[in-house]
Amino acid sequence: MRRILLEGLARGPLTESAPLPDDAALAEVAASVERAARRRLGRSLSIREVDAGSCNGCELEIHALNNAFYDLERFGLRFVASPRHADILLVTGPVTRNMRQALERTYNATPDPKWVVAVGACSVDGGLFAGSYAVVGGVNAVVPVDLHIPGCPPSPLQLLKGLLALLNAPSGASSQSL
Amino acid sequence: MALLSDINLQGRPVEGHRPWPRLVVTSEVWRHLANELATGRVTLLGLWGDAGASCSVHMALIEPHTNDIAVVSLECPDQTFPSVGAFHLPAVRLERAIASLYGLEPIGAPDTRPWLDLGFWDVQHPLGARTPAPDTRAPYEFLPVEGENLHQIPVGPVHAGIIEPGHFRFTAGGETVVRLEQRLGYAHKGIKSLMAGATIERACQLAARTSGDSTVAYGIAFARAVEAALNIEAPLRAHYLRALMAELERLANHLGDIGAICNDASFALMHTHCGILREYVLRAANAAFGHRLMMDQVLPGGVANDLKPEGVIQIREAIQRIRGRLPRLIELYDNTASLLDRTVGTGIVGPDLARQFGAPGYVGRASARNFDARKAPGYPPYDKLEFTVLVLTAGDVDARVWVRIREVEQSLLLVEQILDRMLEGPIAKRLGSATAGEGLGLVEGFRGDVLVWVRIDGGRVAHCHLRDPSWFQWPLLEAAIEGNIVADFPLCNKSFNCSYSGHDL
DSSP states (O other): OHHHHHHHHHHOOOOOOOOOOOHHHHHHHHHHSOHHHHHHHTTOEEEEEEESSOOSHHHHHHHHTTSTTTOGGGGTEEEOSOGGGOSEEEEESOEEHHHHHHHHHHHHHSOSSOEEEEESHHHHHOGGGTTOTTEEESGGGTSOOSEEEOSSSOOHHHHHHHHHHHHSOSSSOOSTTO | OHHHHHHHHHOEEOTTEESSOEEEOOHHHHHHHHHHHHHTSSEEEEEEEEOSSSOEEEEEEEOTTTOOEEEEEEEOTTSEEEOSTTTOGGGHHHHHHHHHHHOOEEETOSOOSOSSOOSOOSEESTTTTOEEOOSSOOOOOOOOOOOTTEEEEEEOSSOSSSOOOOEEEEEEETTEEEEEEEEOOTTOOOHHHHHTTOBHHHHHHHHHTSSGGGHHHHHHHHHHHHHHHTTOOOOHHHHHHHHHHHHHHHHHHHHHHHHHHHHTTTOHHHHHHHHHHHHHHHHHHHHHHSSSSOTTOEETTEESSOOOHHHHHHHHHHHHHHHHHHHHHHHHHHHOHHHHHHHTTSSOOOHHHHHHTTOOHHHHHTTTOOOOTIIIIIOTTGGGSOOOOOOOSOOSHHHHHHHHHHHHHHHHHHHHHHHHHOOOOOSBOOOOSOOOEEEEEEEEOSSSEEEEEEEEETTEEEEEEEEOGGGGTHHHHHHHHTTSBGGGHHHHHHHHOOOHHHHHO
16 A cells, blocks of 8 residues: 555646636526625535436446546535535436435525535436436426536546536636635 | 257247247246246346236246246236246245336235335326326335344435445344345336337447446347347448457456455555556547447447447557556455455355346356356357356355456457457448347347347337346346345445346336
8 A cells, every 4th residue: 555655756747737716607697696605605606416216327427526536525515415414405317306306405404505506418308318207307497507518428627627617606706726 | 958848848839039048938837937947957147027928927037047038928808917026036026116117916925015116106007907097195105124133224326426326224132234125126217118119229329228237238139139130230340349348247347346445445546557458448438439338329220330440449449448457456456454354254245146147247146156148048249259258156245346447458458369360351231121029039248148128010129128137137236245244235236236227227
């Protein structure tokens, strides 16, 4: 183990430099997120991931955000185990009818101020699964969404760009502090 | 073979079902087969309903020694069929799903509670009569547990992690789990109903999103089923490209799992390093095929895109990097006593249970079940590639880790063989003029064998059944955790890594 740790020190980090926030995401966030809420939350945000019925593809790429290349925590973003600790709900999937109540309860258990980020093509409008007897539709059909990150699934880089938009104040704060 | 000829005596073969036979049987033969399943002479590959021209139930079977496969069908004009679960427990959940989705009643079934239908749909029997759901439904009853000083821990459907939704009801005596009961279906999207009447193209996209982590395996299984139904064969290069993607998918998932299992024993170092290796594979896949998970790359008739030249370089680089790092990580796993203390002897699945359930993938191969669909029944190009299948007997978390480690090593060899031996040529073939037929595909995904059965009619998908390996793994997790401590559940669960979405459909 010691050798692996020493090698890691000598090799230097694999972590890649931060991408610029996604423009479309910045615009959407600017429109939906109150400035007061942003100020109160500061720069450290806790994320609770909720799979509302996805195929698990989005989960794989959300997991990848924690690997050494993307290292989400360096931005002050971290995943937490309980909605009661969360500022952001990161919701994937078309919302299935079987998950609707659980999603509502998770939303209600999350303290204000809070944001909902819908991840993946299905989360927009149900995607490929829209129209099924078992699917409600997109995340917006159940809880209010502040930001959509499309993609099937979005790559970790796309996820990062979307989430970084949240860290930028909605109107005019610089992205240089990244 | 004796069994299959038995059925031949009493069954009516169905024309146009490929590559294995399908027979319509009487309820006597059906019951006889249920008995044969119980004795272990045949293994259950799948059991599903069909609301086609006449209501029926289908059962896919494989003989363990010959690897002969057959589908048997029983017509159920009175909406009932003799329960297989009454004789053979692995069929129980499948029959509960048939009852909930189709309204077909398994007579004599030991458990008649709904499955997948959690009481939130507007309709009941959505794939059958599709009647409006009743206004009030009886609450779901978990199995009773009796004894002193027992307490229950309900977990989910929203879990404390980046995980799919499902409900686990633990009953514990102190720290020890006395019973785990799963309740699944939260990710049910109604894929079968969306498939019915869909174009082959759309059905292929749906199949690729049945379980995102196995999108390549589902793609191949669906493609093979459609190709069998329409009686065409994909070009040789397509077979190699499919296998290349399948092995990259296996590498990425196994590497992720090995790290994640260790992480659930709080050994984050392995998780970090395996996560890096996993990322190398995904980036190589992206360079080679333009998508990290290689979604929508497999199509009936072949593959969507040929391998990009820079992808070949990146794949070879990824292999070298994994080869360079993996041995030390294996050594680290093997030499860390505190980690082995958590994995060795934890969550044991006995060989008998693994055989009875036809446990797919690493769950079976860690418990003495020697089955890998790439070897037998086998499909191209694996017949032209050299690889070995490791089977262990301990059946614990540790054994499931080791099976994955050895499969990573084999997949590295396979990827190299594929890159070395693949010849230039067409990558897809037109589906041709045939517009009807039935086909079965059985493909070894990273998790185990994925079964897809399809009926094509008028050039569209009339019926498609997708059976995830998890159907025969989830129940074994209930058995594996019994007598273990609650804190070891994440470890056991991750060592199974069952799919929720693939199971819930």
